[in-house]
Amino acid sequence: MTPPGLLLALALHAGSASASPSASSAASPSALGGLTATQILELARDAQRLDRGYQRLRMVLVSKGGAERVRELELYTRRDEDATRTRLNILSPAEVAGTALVLVDMAQGEDQQLLYLPALKKVSLLVGLARRSSFVGSDLSHEDLDLSYAEGAAATILSQDATGWEIELLPAAGAPWSRLQIRVERPATIARRVDFYDKGGTLVKQIQVEELQTVAGRSLPRRTVIADLRRGTQTRIEVLETRSDLSEAELPLTLFQSTSLGSSAP
Numbered sequence: 001m002t003p004p005g006l007l008l009a010l011a012l013h014a015g016s017a018s019a020s021p022s023a024s025s026a027a028s029p030s031a032l033g034g035l036t037a038t039q040i041l042e043l044a045r046d047a048q049r050l051d052r053g054y055q056r057l058r059m060v061l062v063s064k065g066g067a068e069r070v071r072e073l074e075l076y077t078r079r080d081e082d083a084t085r086t087r088l089n090i091l092s093p094a095e096v097a098g099t100a101l102v103l104v105d106m107a108q109g110e111d112q113q114l115l116y117l118p119a120l121k122k123v124s125l126l127v128g129l130a131r132r133s134s135f136v137g138s139d140l141s142h143e144d145l146d147l148s149y150a151e152g153a154a155a156t157i158l159s160q161d162a163t164g165w166e167i168e169l170l171p172a173a174g175a176p177w178s179r180l181q182i183r184v185e186r187p188a189t190i191a192r193r194v195d196f197y198d199k200g201g202t203l204v205k206q207i208q209v210e211e212l213q214t215v216a217g218r219s220l221p222r223r224t225v226i227a228d229l230r231r232g233t234q235t236r237i238e239v240l241e242t243r244s245d246l247s248e249a250e251l252p253l254t255l256f257q258s259t260s261l262g263s264s265a266p
Helices: 003-012 014-018 037-048 128-132
Strands: 052-062 068-079 083-092 100-106 112-117 122-125 154-161 164-170 179-185 190-197 203-215 218-228 233-243
Touching (some): 037 190, 203 233
Antiparallel strands (some): 052 233, 068 083, 100 112, 112 122, 154 164, 164 179, 179 190, 190 203, 218 233
């Protein structure tokens, strides 16, 4: 899964539980007209997913006044039958270097978020109010990165034209958002925008994929912007390097376990 794919999975993950088996096989643009909203989201999720991948990222945090702070990260993703596991390591600047976050999205059972802070030399399981905190000062909270609330969400096509679809997603009770609106564009079936609405129905956050790149014959996000419309801040994410189909030795399961946090990735 690409890093913008990780972010957009907030919307796209809902399709995985209920999409029909034929959704992933209906890949040609001419075959997309009769698909349901859930099947379109499933195709969009699959289009951006790296089952066993590595990416190096630059994250730019932009304040309301325009001041910028830069973070460099690396991201490992491994998808197995039982779970999708993601590890993010902060490489720089020095004051946050060594911070690591592991996300485990279980096919069955409760998902997990493990956070390692080098200053404390401690691994914490993020639960409850802790998930509402910002991820390394960005416009994403740990709660935003939690995919579980999208399970069971209702998806509806609001409109469609020759260039793509506008899809509404209504999360299940207890989700941090009242609804999400996703723009999926043809011909690559890429999710280019996700709008997040609060419980009062106000648009408060937006993820926009501004630029694509071709990796292994597929269109993947190169540059993504997350805007917090309440605070007037932005987070820009640029993909610097992408590798796919890593070997077992390059991407062992131990990389995503708590005992590996605080150590270097392979």
